[in-house]
Each structure stands twice: as C-alpha cells, then as structure tokens.
Amino acid sequence: AQSVTQPDIHITVSEGASLELRCNYSYGATPYLFWYVQSPGQGLQLLLKYFSGDTLVQGIKGFEAEFKRSQSSFNLRKPSVHWSDAAEYFCAVGAYGNKLVFGAGTILRVKS
C-alpha cells in the first residue's frame, strides 16, 4: 500500500533563509509525486509534480523538489523564503487507478 511520511509537523525559518521540507514515500513502483500548498482557510494548490524524467522538478513560486529513488524521498526546497510562503505543505503520492495518499502536512512559519 502507498504511504507518505512528512517527518516535520512544524518548521520555522527566517525570511531569506533556505528551506527544505522532507517527504518520504512507500510504494512498489515509481509513483506520481506531488507537493501542494495550503494557505489558511483555503484549498490546496499544486506546487509541482513528478513522474518521470529529470529528477529535479521546478514548480511555481520558486519551489523545486528532487526525487531520490534510493531514499524514497521527494523533498521540497526553496533557496530564499518569503513571508508569504508561510502555509501548510502537503506531499502526496499516487498511482494509476488509485487515489492520492497525502502526508500529514508540514506547517511552515516564517519569522522576520
């Protein structure tokens, strides 16, 4: 069965600092991988996705993620965080014909 682990419930970074949010998945084959962002009181917005090809994918808002098959990871990164990036971030894994499985989310706080 598919599963997703986001080890960090909360992360606080200073504005302008770099960011890495961790995501580990469990799946037998190469899955579809996604990162979503949710601002308070809003729905989820797709940041980026990966299925095949270049293991470093670029998304919206300056985010990128790297797929590492050997570590079953799909970590989200941003070189310089802005105060507007404060939100909750969800990693998700999917496969053809199956529902997406979401991680528990990581709440990002940005301090000025």
Place this chain on the structure above:
Amino acid sequence: EADIYQTPRYLVIGTGKKITLECSQTMGHDKMYWYQQDPGMELHLIHYSYGVNSTEKGDLSSESTVSRIRTEHFPLTLESARPSHTSQYLCASSEYQRVGDGYTFGSGTRLTVV
C-alpha cells in the same frame, strides 16, 4: 480562475439542522472527493466518486452522505448537524486517465455548528 467551486465558503448553523455543502467542477473530471480537515491538521478522505451514480465511503467514517447524479456536481449532506461536525470540508476532482495531473481542490467550506 477556479475550476471547482464550493459553496458556501463559511456556514454557521445550529445543532440539528440539515445542511448541504455544494461542490461543482467545470473540467469534466470523472473522479470527485470530499475531505474533512481541522485547522492545521491532515486531510481525511470521507467520500469519493468515480463517476455518475458511483459513491464510496472514504478512510474516515462520517455521518454525512453524498450523491453524484451529474458528472459536475457532488454535494455533501448532513441530515442533523452536531458540534462535532465543525470542521473545514474540501472538495477535489481528478481525471482517471490523467493521474499525473493530481487533484484540483476547491477553496473549502468552513462549517461551524453551534
């Protein structure tokens, strides 16, 4: 421009009332989902549908019911609201043949039962 619409955005209602949360999508997606989410918490799948006249219960037991009479419409109903139903409800849709596109989410309905 939203392709999936949820109404109302906010609802405060008394205990015992019947409520229907609306969800409509204009993308022709065959699969639709309802999630329940408390603030800052994880998503819990409560209902999903793979097409017209198809509905299934999700991973989290819910007293709500859903229907799928039209492809674009997937309303959620609570026959008798209780304070324990206070939460945010998120609707999403996807295309079966395009799993790589992920889900498209609505903006959510924040329900408060007093």
